[in-house]
Amino acid sequence: MGISSDATAAFDAAERAMWEGRAAAYADSFGRLCAHPVDVLLEAAGVTEGTRVLDAGTGTGTAALAALGRGARVCAVDADAGMVAAARERGIDARVAVLPELAFANGEFDAxxxxxxxxxxxxxxxxxxxxxxxxxxxxxxALTLWGARRGAGQELLGRACAEGGAVPPAHLPRLDPAEDFPRTPEGLAKLLAEAGFTDEGATEHTWNHRTTVEEWWGGAAGGVATVGLVVTSQDARTVVRIRRAYERLSAEYADGEGRLALPHVAILAAGTA
Structure with a gap:
């Protein structure tokens, strides 16, 4: 597969460090968010009874579990051992593997x-x-991707960090610009075409993520994802300021029933090998 650049190696190392030990915090917060597109993802991949499926980057196994519920035969991989352990606890055949290196035969999967x-x-x-x-x-x-266009709810924690005076740490994952691509439906569809897929296409998928003030804060406070790295790298006083800003700003998304309705946007793409 070639030799990674220094920037790519640094990005991958930062990603591994970012997720290590955070499977439980992810499952209790952002994992629920990422479960929203699973059904349309499986539909786009044509997953039905008997389909041999690989779930790449399974996390705690939500998409794999949904595929099993459709009667598919599922194998799942993730780069983080804690995520793999959590998926296995849910009865999923999961193993540690880091893209782009997979120990599977050519043409082993239907989807x-x-x-x-x-x-x-x-x-x-x-x-x-x-x-x-x-x-x-x-x-x-079939793939989902956080794209360039973001829903208002996706900006909530970032706005709170900015108002609280957070200083981003130097160790945030930063992709080598040579490896990047336009984070748009057109950009992702083109990437699929360049990889040799046909019938490729991509659209935006939007939804309101329903959560609570405490649950949504729990992911960031637990160090999950980039915003979690930002929050947990601050001193205690700054974290207090971020939390206060977050509580005030979150009122904009109150649904009147004690929960938040956070608008999110993702890209859903699919193609044929």
Missing amino acids: VVGNFVLNHVGRPRAALAELRRVLKPGGRI
């Missing part, structure tokens, strides 16, 4: 799904090439 995995790999083109390799001819791939 591949990747729910927000492409945001977290340092070599997205190489990752797609590897996912295409393990797909049989005519097999389907």
Whole structure:
């Protein structure tokens, strides 16, 4: 697969460190958010009874579990051992693997799904090439991606960090610009085409994530994702300021029933090997 650049190696190392030990915090917060597109993801990949499916970047196994519920035969991989352990506890055949290196035969799967995995790999083109390799001819791939257009709810924690005076740490994952691509439906569809997929296409998927003030804060306070790294790297006084700003700003999204309705936007793409 070639030798990674220093920037890519640094990105991948930062990603591994960011998720290590955070499976439980993820499952209790952002994991619920990422579960929203799973059904449309499986539909786009053509997952039905008997389909041999690879769930790449399974996290705690939500998409894999949903595929099993459709009668599919599922194998799941994730780069984080804690996530793999959590998926296995749910009865999923999961193992540790880091894209773009997969220990599967050519054409082993009928379908591949990747729910927000492409945001977290340092070599997205190489990752797609590897996912295409393990797909049989005519097999389907379906991916979700956090794109350039963000819903208002996606900005809530970032706004709170800015108002609280947070200083981003130097160790945030930063993708090598040479590896990046336009984070738009058109940009992701083009990336699939460059990887050799046909019938490729991508659309935006929008929804309101319903959560509570405490649950949504719990992910950031637990160090989950980039915003979690920002929050947990601040001194105690700054964290207090961020929390106060967050509580005030979150009122904008109150649904009148004691919960928040946070608008989110993601990209859903699919193609044929």
